[in-house]
Amino acid sequence: MNLRRLRALVRKEFLQILRDPSAIAIAFFMPVFLLLLFGYGVSLDARHIPLAVVVDRPTAETASFVGGLERSSYFAPRFFPGMRQARRALGKRRVDGIVWLRSRFSRRILRGETTSIGVFVNGVDANNARIVEGYLEGVWQNWQAQRALAAGQPLVVPVKGQERIWFNPALRSRDYLVPGLIAVIMTLIGALLTALVVAREWERGTMEALMATPAQMTEILLGKLIPYYVMGMGGMLLSVAMAVGLFDVPLRGSFAVLLLVSTLFLLVALGMGLLISSVARNQFVAGQIAIVVTFLPAFILSGFIFYIPSMPAPIRILTHLVAARYFVSILQTLFLAGDVWPVILGNSLALTLMAIFFLGLTLRRSHKRLD
Amino acid sequence: MPARIWALAVKEFLAILRDKKSRFVLIGPPLIQLLVFGYAATFDLHHIPYAVYNRDPGFASRELLGDFQGSRAFRRVATLTRDGQIAPLIDREKALLVLQIGPRFTEDLLRHRPAPVQVIIDGRDSNTATIALDYVNSILLAFDARWARDHHWGRPPTQLVTRAWFNPNLRSRWFIVPGIVALLTLVVTLLVTGLSVAREREQGTFDQLLVTPMTPWEILAGKALPGILVGAVEGTFITLMAVFWFGVPFLGSVLALAVGMLLFLLAAVGVGLMISSLSTTQQQGLLGVFLFLVPAIILSGFATPIANMPAAVRVLTYANPLRYFLVIVRGAFLEGDGLRALGSQYWPLAIIAGLSMTAAAWLFRRRLR
Amino acid sequence: MVAETTLTSPLRLEGVRKRFQRGKESVLALDGLDLDLAPGQVTGLLGPDGAGKTTLLRLAAGLLRPSEGRVFLFGREGGAEDKDLQVRIGYMPQRFGLYEDLTVQENLDLYSDLQGLDPEQARHRQDELLTLTALGPFGKRRAGALSGGMKQKLGLACALLRAPPLLLLDEPTVGVDPIARRELWEIVQGLRAAGTTVLMSTAYFDEAERCDSLVLLHQGRLLRQGSPERFTEPLRGRCYRVRHADERRRALRESLQQRPGVRDARIVADGVRVLTGPEPVTPEAGERWEPMPPTFEDAFVDLLGSGGAGSVATASAASPVSVGDAAAETVVEVKELRKCFGRYEAVKSSTFTVRRGEIFGLLGANGAGKTTTFRMLCGLLPPSGGSLRVAGVDMRRAGSTARARLGYVAQKFALYGNLSVDQNLAFFAAAYDLGGPARRAAMARAREEFQLAPYGAVNADDLPLGIKQRLALACALLHEPTILFLDEPTSGVDPLTRREFWQRINALAAQGVTVLITTHFMDEAEYCDRLVLMSRGAVLAQGSPTELRTLAQSPDRPDPSMEEAFIQLIEAHESPLRQAS
Incomplete structure (x- = not known):
């Protein structure tokens, strides 16, 4: 190991990064862009759901129920004269659901009989439909309880769930999406960008020239690792700053731990990037492989958006090979829960093993030879 | 000259299909994505790991817990005996939620007193938490209704009767898989068209092309055709996979989907050619495709409803061709829509297609100057 | 170390074979090669495409391992x-790996550090090399923005930073203009004086003749090794210069080539x-045969054949164009063209005209504006x-029909790499509106x-360079254009293929096709009817090859070769600029 050679290689890499607009785009523009997009564009928290309300015969009872809907911030009720019109609106996706109070509604309530409230939801977006359903149940239960209270005989429900939501009591989806996104961004810089730049060296013949110099393979590899490590950490810090500063995501864990696990994950990502480029010495193919084996899994199989225990068993097993899975778990814990050592240590161990595996394999595969 | 356009289109096809790597790019990743997305991308919860801390010796709690045990959505991972065991379990993500039942649960219920069940849930993944709470609530509701009936609590004044149209069991796979049809069609089309001009520029064949009698329009048309065809073939294949492999019902009109797909492909090809005209290297092309693709997917309603987005972002989605095509695909699959029902989605797509094609042609000609 | 170099051979190969897996088949690039390099000499490595030159150099550099046999460097086995x-x-690899985003100075600094030069030594050496290569004024320019020849010079400078005991150069002069080539050669000479052993592959015969020793490879085998004289000596008495009172040189050549007994x-x-x-x-009558000393080119042709010349000569590339008053009709007219x-x-204010049926050459140093001029003529810029005006119209504004009249072969043969030969032909035929029969x-x-x-059925990418060139030319000629633009069509092509190529061009010109061509090979300039010499964007001189040579005549050089003329004319024009730098 010769420090001067290493320094020269690192400096070269930085100069290239600074002068290559696409590297800057991936390293600085993409993180900001993705964070803004996810921070503002993606939300599973429904507000003002358009809801069709059909009241066959308006009475005081129907008015009190509809009043509950109107007061709820979840719904934006719209009145339709009949079910035919409401169905059409639902079919045209103008409303997400219909609440139908039939003509016998008030009569039966007043007689003390049980009457039903018809609810129709558009099941196409199953998740959204379930959320609409849940919110409606809440409004309905409230209304029943209040009616009973007004009548002087508080409604007694046998079992009621008392929810205690830890870590994210308001269940803001931003608070869990933004930390997860950091994993995606670091994958982008660590694996995709690195794979592309090394493949470019092969394509342009600069790798052959480097190999003919006294520079050792470890120096050449470190010459790539160090600059992109710095870039990746830069991307991470930028993302954390945006998450905390712009999106008000709490950071409950310690910053030092964040730096440490980020380093671990970045080493895995860099290892994968270097390995990919040593297999595919062509930018187009390297880019494709990097997207398929690192970027997409970081998105879909990491637990960042989709819940891993719900996946079918073969895919659940597959997720154990996805480094982002461990990192996302640590990140969500660090941001929302704090330094929960069992989570951090377990996942860090997995990341360490993966880093050793990928970097070791890269080192083994890299010879100063062309064949 | 149609002959020249055709010749260029044939050449483009050959260039894509003869190369093992690019052939793989068109077949491999989409297939992997379809399978992984189809199976992994679901908001339905199964096997939610939960723990029970039951201090009640009575039968009522056993009955309630039996309901959870019988549900496929839940999987019991631990039975606790101490209060202090709860926190570590949740902290370590061993269980998503803990059901805590007080010591007088059965007694209270038998005395017609409300008996609470405490649900302690990990809110780190807020979406999963929301859905899981929903599941818990519906089990509790069902238990309540049964208990009230069996133990003479009096009938509740009203009940909510919910029916979900188009997807009665609320399977999110029915929602996601048709979405993948739209998504992958877009990805493939953009990859084919977005890099095609840049590739020729890099290889130097572009000049060779320009000195032939071909006009810029012909070159564009020749480049557009393969994109449309590859996209259509891939789109059709994924549609068939959705129906026959994933078993998503196809209730609407095939023609309505075909018309929508054609318009969508035109729009996508227009965008792809715009990216292509702007980029000098394939790397730039790839980056351009990526920069368009990511927001296009996120702001399309593919995974999260457009209605949840802030107003300013919502306005942006009107320019997104994927937004309209998603409605068309889902409409044709699940809602049984025909040509007329989807009319409102066709014309924005047609406008986007026209604009993007014109812009591509303009950019293309400008770059030649 | 000096003692050691004189004792042991810096590079010795023993029975080296090298196989490559190309798809399913295995290709034998080197087939039982034995070689021993004399220390302190400049050895030229020659051979047609695919002879195994690059493989040999990579083996020597330790970047490849032999499949069989042994490679000794300074008496030791060991790789990179x-x-x-x-x-x-x-x-120095063929495509020297310069970092295009880095400036000239930054590239030099990087390689100085990698070679382990101490800063003082590095600065001194860099200054020396920058002066030698005349790259001094471009220190702050990005390598990507340099012209081809300048890149090549910078590449060599990077490889030469620490004068190594053994220097391996893979075609260091491809695409480099004669002046730069001469400069590069001077650098190599300087190294030899310092005791460096040089092994360099080249496609230039004049360079070969200046080497101390030559290695001729063919199909992975050593055909012959020795001093240039060892190659040429057997040919003494078989070389002549033939002149004819009336016949034009091109016609004379055709007739001589056909004659029995003429190789x-x-x-x-x-x-x-x-x-x-x-x-x-x-x-024959009217011919004057003058005996000449043999050159290496003669030996090369004698050993390897002249590249299917016979068959080419009989072939007619396009159906004869009605040659009217060929000498008078102006086909290309350029007036005060600027870019x-x-x-x-x-390009600054260049003016020239080209007449129908002429072979018109554009010569000039790297970055003189030749390619830019071509691109403007073809309507690409x-x-x-x-x-x-080309064929009476401005290509920029002309429609498809006007473009159908010209053929264009770009630098580096722009073909669709993963399309087969037939598919390439079919595509270009259709693009030029040829349909059906x-x-x-x-x-x-x-x-x-x-x-x-x-x-x-072979993909264009998998073709040897010579065949690629043939295909590029075939594609450009499918529609029988009346004007043909060829931008450095022979750069990097082996000598035999170059001759074959020129025979085709001669045949085309004979049929009335106007050919505009740029080249760095000065022997090729002789084939042209008229030449334009460009320097830094301006037309320096124009006329027939003889006229240009006459321009460069001087008392101490009464009969300059084209190459000498070129260097003299360019230097006379550029020397104030070069010295200023």
């Missing part, structure tokens, strides 16, 4: 991972150079000023005349 050996070897005929300064077989050939890229003036006829003709039939 042997640090001691690595320090003693300098290697090779090629155009030189003021006549045709002939290599005969062992038996003497009797001259600026930002503030940089690539808009001029910043002046006027140009016309297309089939054109393709059949191209396959036959360019001998492409055996390669029909």
Whole structure:
């Protein structure tokens, strides 16, 4: 190991990064862009759901129920004269659901009989439909309880769930999406960008020239690792700053731990990037492989958006090979829960093993030879 | 000259299909994505790991817990005996939620007193938490209704009767898989068209092309055709996979989907050619495709409803061709829509297609100057 | 170390074979090669495409391992991972890996550090090399923005930073103009004086002759090794310069080439150079045969054949164009043509005309504006000023029909790499509006005349360079253009293929096709009817090859070769600028 050679290689890499607009785009523009997009564009928290309300015969009872809907911030009720019109609106996706109070509604309530409230939801977006359903149940239960209270005989429900939501009591989806996104961004810089730049060296013949110099393979590899490590950490810090500063995501864990696990994950990502480029010495193919084996899994199989225990068993097993899975778990814990050592240590161990595996394999595969 | 356009289109096809790597790019990743997305991308919860801390010796709690045990959505991972065991379990993500039942649960219920069940849930993944709470609530509701009936609590004044149209069991796979049809069609089309001009520029064949009698329009048309065809073939294949492999019902009109797909492909090809005209290297092309693709997917309603987005972002989605095509695909699959029902989605797509094609042609000609 | 170098051979190969897996088949690039390099000498490595030159150099640099046999460097076996050996070897790959985003200075700094030069030493050496290569004024320019020849010079400078005991150069002079080539050669000479052993592959015969020793490879085997004289000596008495009172050189060459007993005929300064077989050939009436000393080119042709010249000569590339008053009709007219890229003036006020049926050459140093001029003529770039007319129209504004009249072969043969030969032909035929029977006829003709039939199903990328060039030319000629633009069509192509190529061009010109061509090979300039010499964007001189040579005559050089003329004219024009730098 010769420090001067290493320094020269690192400096070269930085100069290239600074002068290559696409590297800057991936390293600085993409993180900001993705964070803004996810921070503002993606939300599973429904507000003002358009809801069709059909009241066959308006009475005081129907008015009190509809009043509950109107007061709820979840719904934006719209009145339709009949079910035919409401169905059409639902079919045209103008409303997400219909609440139908039939003509016998008030009569039966007043007689003390049980009457039903018809609810129709558009099941196409199953998740959204379930959320609409849940919110409606809440409004309905409230209304029943209040009616009973007004009548002087508080409604007694046998079992009621008392929810205690830890870590994210308001269940803001931003608070869990933004930390997860950091994993995606670091994958982008660590694996995709690195794979592309090394493949470019092969394509342009600069790798052959480097190999003919006294520079050792470890120096050449470190010459790539160090600059992109710095870039990746830069991307991470930028993302954390945006998450905390712009999106008000709490950071409950310690910053030092964040730096440490980020380093671990970045080493895995860099290892994968270097390995990919040593297999595919062509930018187009390297880019494709990097997207398929690192970027997409970081998105879909990491637990960042989709819940891993719900996946079918073969895919659940597959997720154990996805480094982002461990990192996302640590990140969500660090941001929302704090330094929960069992989570951090377990996942860090997995990341360490993966880093050793990928970097070791890269080192083994890299010879100063062309064949 | 149609002959020249055709010749260029044939050449483009050959260039894509003869190369093992690019052939793989068109077949491999989409297939992997379809399978992984189809199976992994679901908001339905199964096997939610939960723990029970039951201090009640009575039968009522056993009955309630039996309901959870019988549900496929839940999987019991631990039975606790101490209060202090709860926190570590949740902290370590061993269980998503803990059901805590007080010591007088059965007694209270038998005395017609409300008996609470405490649900302690990990809110780190807020979406999963929301859905899981929903599941818990519906089990509790069902238990309540049964208990009230069996133990003479009096009938509740009203009940909510919910029916979900188009997807009665609320399977999110029915929602996601048709979405993948739209998504992958877009990805493939953009990859084919977005890099095609840049590739020729890099290889130097572009000049060779320009000195032939071909006009810029012909070159564009020749480049557009393969994109449309590859996209259509891939789109059709994924549609068939959705129906026959994933078993998503196809209730609407095939023609309505075909018309929508054609318009969508035109729009996508227009965008792809715009990216292509702007980029000098394939790397730039790839980056351009990526920069368009990511927001296009996120702001399309593919995974999260457009209605949840802030107003300013919502306005942006009107320019997104994927937004309209998603409605068309889902409409044709699940809602049984025909040509007329989807009319409102066709014309924005047609406008986007026209604009993007014109812009591509303009950019293309400008770059030649 | 000096003692050691004189004792042991810096590079010795023993029975080296090298196999490559290409798809399913295995290709034998080197087939039992034995080689021993004398220390302190400059050894030239020659051979046609695919002879195994690059493989040999990579083996020597330790970047490849032999499949069989042994490679010794300074008496030791060891690859690129042997640090001691690595320090003693300098290697410059064919496409030298310059970092295009880095400036000239930054590239030099990087390689100085990698070579382990101490800063003081590095600065000194860099200054020396920058002066030698005349790159001094471009220190702050990005390598990507340099012209081809300048990149090549910078590449060499990077490889030479620490004068190594063994220097391996893979075609260091490809695409480099004569001046730069001469400068590069001077650098190599300087190294030899310092005791460095140099092994360099080259496609230039004049360079070969200046080497101390030559290695001729063919199909992975060593054909012959020795001093240039060892190659040429056997040919003494078989080389002549033939002149004819009336016949033009091109016609004379055709007639000589056909004659029995003539191995090779090629155009030189003021006549045709002939290599005969062992038996003497009797001259025909009107011809003057003058014995000449043999050159390495003669030896090369004698050993490897002249590249299917016979078959080419009989072939007619396009159906004869009605040659009217060929000498009078102006086909290309360029008046005060200018082109600026930002503030940089690539072409300044160049004026020339080309007549029908002429072979018109554009010569000039790297970055003189030749390619830019070509691109403007073909309508690929808009001029910043002046006027140009090709076949009576401005290509920029002309429609498809006008473009159908010209053929264009870009630098580095722009072909669709993963399309087969036949598919390339079919595409270009259709692009030029040839349909149905016309297309089939054109393709059949191209396959036959360019001998492409055996390669029909092979991807263009997998073709040897020479065949690629043939295919590029075939594609550009499918529609029988009346004007042909060729931008450095022979750069990097082996000598035999180059001759074959020129025979085709001669045949085309004979049929009335106007050919505009740029080249760095000065022997090729002799084939042209008229030449334009460009320097830094301006036309420096124009006229026939003889006229240009006359311009460069001086008392101490009464009969300059084209190359000497070129260097003299350019230097006279540029020297104030070069010195200023």
